Amino acid sequence: MSGLHVNNLSHAFDGQPVVNGVSVFVAPGEVVCLLGPSGCGKTTLLRVAAGLEAIQKGQVRIGETIVDDGATGLHVPPDKRGVGLMFQDYALFPHLSVRDNIRFGTGADTPERREWIDRALDQMDLGAHADSYPHILSGGQQQRVALLRALAPKPQVLFLDEPFSGLDVTRRAAVRAQTLEMLRDTGVATLLVTHDPEEAMFMADRILVMNHGRVVQDGTPEETYFDPATAFVADLFGTVNRLGGTVYDGHVATPLGTFAAGGIDDGEAVHVLIRQEALRLAAAGEQPAARPGDAPCRPAPPMPNASDAAADTFAVTGARPLGSASLISFIVADGKGTDVIMEARVPGVFLPAPGSRVTVTVNANQAYIFPA
Numbered sequence: 555m556s557g558l559h560v561n562n563l564s565h566a567f568d569g570q571p572v573v574n575g576v577s578v579f580v581a582p583g584e585v586v587c588l589l590g591p592s593g594c595g596k597t598t599l600l601r602v603a604a605g606l607e608a609i610q611k612g613q614v615r616i617g618e619t620i621v622d623d624g625a626t627g628l629h630v631p632p633d634k635r636g637v638g639l640m641f642q643d644y645a646l647f648p649h650l651s652v653r654d655n656i657r658f659g660t661g662a663d664t665p666e667r668r669e670w671i672d673r674a675l676d677q678m679d680l681g682a683h684a685d686s687y688p689h690i691l692s693g694g695q696q697q698r699v700a701l702l703r704a705l706a707p708k709p710q711v712l713f714l715d716e717p718f719s720g721l722d723v724t725r726r727a728a729v730r731a732q733t734l735e736m737l738r739d740t741g742v743a744t745l746l747v748t749h750d751p752e753e754a755m756f757m758a759d760r761i762l763v764m765n766h767g768r769v770v771q772d773g774t775p776e777e778t779y780f781d782p783a784t785a786f787v788a789d790l791f792g793t794v795n796r797l798g799g800t801v802y803d804g805h806v807a808t809p810l811g812t813f814a815a816g817g818i819d820d821g822e823a824v825h826v827l828i829r830q831e832a833l834r835l836a837a838a839g840e841q842p843a844a845r846p847g848d849a850p851c852r853p854a855p856p857m858p859n860a861s862d863a864a865a866d867t868f869a870v871t872g873a874r875p876l877g878s879a880s881l882i883s884f885i886v887a888d889g890k891g892t893d894v895i896m897e898a899r900v901p902g903v904f905l906p907a908p909g910s911r912v913t914v915t916v917n918a919n920q921a922y923i924f925p926a
């Protein structure tokens with residue numbers, strides 16, 4: 555079977571485990587993202603799979619060929635593996651033109667390869683810069699040249715380590731889209747390392763979330779975002795609000811609503827994680843508008859010592875415009891004498907004054923229950 559196969563890979567530095575029993579498969583034409591915080595082992599896994607680090611335990615196979623085997627000591631150098639490598643510093647040759655930088659990666663200067671280079675330059679909007687030198691290119695243009703150089707020899711597997719991290723936000727979005735189009739056209743198996751969840755969601759067919767050297771979830775972007783396996787995964791995709799509770803009759807009651815506990819035993823303490831965008835807000839006295847796909851939760855139980863006027867509303871502590879959305883913070887009393895600051899991200903401009911009150915509902919599809 556073609557593609558990249560990493561089987562039961564473990565790696566340590568100075569006796570400290572960095573990658574622990576990880577297996578990865580990337581099919582031809584598939585983009586798989588290793589996503590996780592700094593120090594979780596994702597770059598080490600990529601470097602071992604690419605042959606830049608000698609394997610310690612496990613096996614790496616490209617297509618039907620074993621290129622690393624910790625049991626036998628087999629280690630095929632990176633330049634003999636049929637792989638492409640691209641890292642965040644791009645490492646273009648300053649004395650070579652754009653065309654010559656890409657041609658350097660082909661290994662053979664044939665009419666077919668020259669035709670491919672010309673076509674690829676045009677596809678990546680670099681045709682006018684074919685004879686330019688790297689130092690006069692923008693960061694986005696340099697990134698695209700580095701990508702084409704890595705793809706020029708027709709690798710079976712492409713390894714990308716934080717390739718967009720040096721670009722500004724606007725340029726990053728455009729370059730990511732062009733890169734993904736090129737990867738689809740070439741059909742290369744691609745393993746991409748990133749710590750940016752939005753980048754992983756955009757680029758990946760599958761996301762492998764790593765933490766402490768292990769893969770804690772393997773799924774499509776939709777599965778990973780909407781059905782996180784752990785609180786760590788839920789928190790990785792953006793700030794979440796946290797409330798505590800105890801399961802009773804298969805549900806957990808909070809000041810914002812009562813949620814199904816998802817099979818957690820009665821009597822068990824839990825954390826309720828609610829995404830900012832799961833909260834629906836309206837001015838006091840008005841009902842928040844539901845959005846397509848929303849799932850309602852049961853109403854919240856009455857809070858002790860709350861007046862009738864304030865029982866279903868919450869005091870605003872701040873509101874900030876974010877362009878296409880507004881970030882609203884408000885106070886929730888947990889019923890145990892503790893105030894919790896919650897944050898809601900709502901579309902458009904909604905900027906209630908501090909001290910005013912808002913009505914809040916929750917999309918239960920974006921509220922997650924985990925044992926405390």
